[in-house]
Amino acid sequence: MNRHFTDARYYFRKGFEHLYAGIDEETEPYRERLMERMNREMEPEVEVGPQTRRERVEYGARQAATRSRAAAGKIRGRVGRTSQ
Structure with a gap:
């Protein structure tokens, strides 16, 4: 699903x-x-986002790190609430 x-x-x-x-x-x-x-x-129109393959990979890695930190924070919040 x-x-x-x-x-x-x-x-x-x-x-x-x-x-x-x-x-x-x-x-x-x-x-x-x-x-x-x-x-x-x-x-003039400004190109937004990474242009080269290396820039795209680095950009993706930064986004993944940011998302994983956010997810970890949410989990910490949930665990903190349930253990109290």
Whole structure:
């Protein structure tokens, strides 16, 4: 059953990524006109996230460490509450 939830979460996230990209693409002409009328330049799009394989691995390792620390904290909290 857990696999189904994992799959659903994956496709849900992918769906929102596509939705965001579509909205971004559709609203670009309006944003350009608005920035032009405000006499401002569009900010260049900044690539977010790791680019090279090494950066992706390091980023994943940092995320895994953060998640494991958070999970350990939750477990400590549960154990602390039940042992009292």
